[in-house]
Amino acid sequence: MSYFVNVTLTGLTQGMIYAAFALALVLIWRSTRIVNFAQGSMAAATTFIALALVQAGWSYWLALVVALASGFVLGAIIERVIIRPVEGGNELNAVIVALGLFVALQAGIAIVFGSSFQSFPAPFGLEGFSVGDRRIALTPNGIYIIGAVIVTMLLLVALFRFTRVGLAMRASAFSQEVSRLLGVKVGGMLTLGWGLAAVVGSLAGLLIAGGGFVYPAYMDSLIVFGFVAAIIGGLDSPVGAIVGGLILGLALSYISGYAPRGSSLVTISALVILMVVLLVRPGGLFSSTTARRA
């Protein structure tokens, strides 16, 4: 029983990170109809910036803020310079540009920061809490991860619901032409949307790095998990992304915990889950669209 609880807790913590990453993908998909395959590399870049600052003696929190800010700038610049020319065009071209960005950023990180494994600090302890005389798999760092993701989501909800900028962003995602007629600067909103998505993606990268090792390709599997989580949720729905992330986190944790040699089956099970979801409900579990999307 306690093993089951531990596996579940691990799954929830991991699921929160997948949810944050899926949310970043969904934010970009809603505004520009592009799946940002470069999200993982962008997050890895900001994580390495944070690591360089921590190694230079900065506190974790200051490095976190700088990394998130640089994530925003990176996302905004990428949207303006690289993505703008292919927006609204052939969807294959946008996918290829995103993949080019993915490869170039990852190699760029390796050139600047080196490609060796480096340990990344965790802001809180990695020892599980004790309940009675048993140790459970919920760590202070795990609580920090869950809390950070929930706070970020609440902030995003507040931004979209209660501010004029959020309204303008929702309007330009809904219909660019109408928004432009009503005086919304759609281009600026798209840039802002990419910036925000990059902040959320960077946060996911920093959270998963905490207490572990980072190397330029450490986000490769997370981009797959984030994508699968976003698809489970339907790519269009932020709530769906969060639920999808949690479902995926739990499913993968159970597979890893109960199947023999399960840890090497995790990525392939993500593929199987993705396939089943796409074949049964191509629009994802939470899609409200009637048009064929997949």
Next chain:
Amino acid sequence: MSDLQSPAPSAGQVTEDAPTVATAAANAPSAAASTGRSLLPQSTLLRHLVLLLLGAVAAVVLLEITDPFTNSQLATLSYYAIAAGGLTVLTGMNGQISLGHGALMAVGAYTTALLLQEPADALPLPLILLISVVTTTAVGALVGVAAARLHGPYLAGATLALAVGLPGLAVYFHDQLGGEQGLRVRAPRAPESFESFIDLVSGASASSTKWLAYVGAICLLITYFLLANLVRSRIGRTWRAVRDQDVAAELAGINLGAWRVLAFVVSAAAAGLAGGVLALVVRLAAPSGFTLVLSLSLLTAIVIGGLGSLLGALLGSALLVFLPPFVTDLGTGSGLSSTEAAQLAPFVYGVVLIVAMIFAPAGFVGTIRMRWLTQKAKRSAGRAAPADSSRG
């Protein structure tokens, strides 16, 4: 690719519809077929047979005048080009993107490696490669059935998951597939006839590197001959119809799903053969050889060369082989350490992918062909205009 029901939201400004035009240009009948002024025969099959023969002669000359190191580079080129040829048929002809071709190559490579574990030459090499192709085709059919229902970013994401996930199976089946270390491949010995052939042609020593380069070249020529015929046939035309106007194609009685699966299967077969040749040339089948970067490199090759063009796939693969040493030298020359310089090649791939997609989405072959077609249209327009005025 063109989605009639749901027009994509246009952002900023309306982008010109260059890609469709561009791929159309890349797929236009070659100069020989349309003008009739060429020396090549009119019949498609005969023309391709002549090209096959020319290619074979060129391959022998190229392999005999170059040193062993270049020979091994050309062997590498052959498996990249085989896989890229299959991918360009899938992506360029039928509009389905696949990031999973690295994983399909892994299937072919592991099959070849497993069959070569047998002591002594149990099976002849062509049979081993054929079995690899069949196995990969079966896996490709499975993936293709799922892929036929997806498009654009969904397909990209699903095949991305395949590329990241499938090599993990080698770790799971540790005892059979060798885990992270992978399977060593004992390269089969060259037959006696090959030695006498080399002796006849150049008198050079028939090393095993050279033999493998020849195996790669033969596989490459056969694959491209078959693919070129396929593309110019009824099947190729149907694929293009499915790509360009899926609704119109369906109304014309084309079963979209079946044709998409067929494209994936053909493409997977090429990837399987490429994987088999890779296992022979590298002499190792290990998960580290089939990373996501391999799949993305193949995509780079076909995008730079020009989507849908076999010549473009070949040129793009040549870039994959000959660019990295050049760039790495440049990097170490300007003071980077060797590990940093090794990352310069993927960096350049990525940048080139972005730049090519923004400025020349037709790729190398497509851009040149488009220029040529516009020139020709202008010339014929110039000729037609005076004729009209004289008549009027």
